[in-house]
Amino acid sequence: MRILVVDDDQELRSLVGFALQRAGYLFQEAGEGATALAVFRREQPDLVILDVNLPGMSGFEICRQMRAESTVPILMLTVRASEEDEVRGLDLGADDYLTKPFSPRTLLARVRALLRRRGMEPGEGVLHETVLSSGELALDPEAQSVRAGDRLPARLTELEFRLMQYLLVNAGHALPAERLAQQVWGYRGVGDRQRLKQLVHRLRQKLEANPSEPRYLLTVANVGYKLDSGAGGAEGGGPA
Numbered sequence: 001m002r003i004l005v006v007d008d009d010q011e012l013r014s015l016v017g018f019a020l021q022r023a024g025y026l027f028q029e030a031g032e033g034a035t036a037l038a039v040f041r042r043e044q045p046d047l048v049i050l051d052v053n054l055p056g057m058s059g060f061e062i063c064r065q066m067r068a069e070s071t072v073p074i075l076m077l078t079v080r081a082s083e084e085d086e087v088r089g090l091d092l093g094a095d096d097y098l099t100k101p102f103s104p105r106t107l108l109a110r111v112r113a114l115l116r117r118r119g120m121e122p123g124e125g126v127l128h129e130t131v132l133s134s135g136e137l138a139l140d141p142e143a144q145s146v147r148a149g150d151r152l153p154a155r156l157t158e159l160e161f162r163l164m165q166y167l168l169v170n171a172g173h174a175l176p177a178e179r180l181a182q183q184v185w186g187y188r189g190v191g192d193r194q195r196l197k198q199l200v201h202r203l204r205q206k207l208e209a210n211p212s213e214p215r216y217l218l219t220v221a222n223v224g225y226k227l228d229s230g231a232g233g234a235e236g237g238g239p240a
Helices: 009-024 033-043 059-069 082-093 106-119 158-169 179-183 194-206
Strands: 002-005 027-032 047-051 074-078 098-099 132-134 136-142 145-147 215-220 224-227
Touching: 002 009, 002 033, 002 136, 009 027, 009 106, 009 158, 009 179, 027 033, 027 158, 027 224, 033 059, 047 106, 059 074, 059 082, 059 145, 059 179, 074 082, 074 106, 082 098, 098 106, 132 158, 136 158, 145 194, 158 194, 179 224, 194 215
Parallel strands: 002 027, 002 047, 047 074, 074 098
Antiparallel strands: 132 136, 136 145, 215 224
């Protein structure tokens, strides 16, 4: 189940995304209106978490456009406990409102409640996803395993699974090492490149036929890593 997080605060997006992943959800992100609408239309997420105060196009306008195209649940975020803002958002089609700052536990409770109202959430526990696939790669959240091409599925540790999940959702995109560390370890993981390098090494051992010449999990010089879900060859990116 995919959740789109729209907020211009990169740190908040990462922390919210980390909480969602820990709960078993897949998440995608956007920092401004045009990108948010493009991702929304392309990926058709199951729920949107949308900040009111965004640069350029406001969250209210994004909500209006999303609601004109879809009945997807929308949870709006604001730093102001204003009844006027809440009423405006709900009138535009938002399903719920949450004031910053909030705890991850509160956010997840709101997400589960919205999904239950739509008959999309089976219960209070961790959500078990159907297999997520892209190209030759398939990730099974329930079995916590990954399969590459015709190879047998390989069981992943919790940390390997978090990294693989985020890479697969963003397949084809170069992702900064700092952002990947945040997805795996949360805020405290920021900047720990060595731990990330070791984790990538372990994941390649399970994913690649030849880990020393990776085909899928590529290093992007001066950036971080990229998952190529089908094309062969490491585009200038050998092992970490």
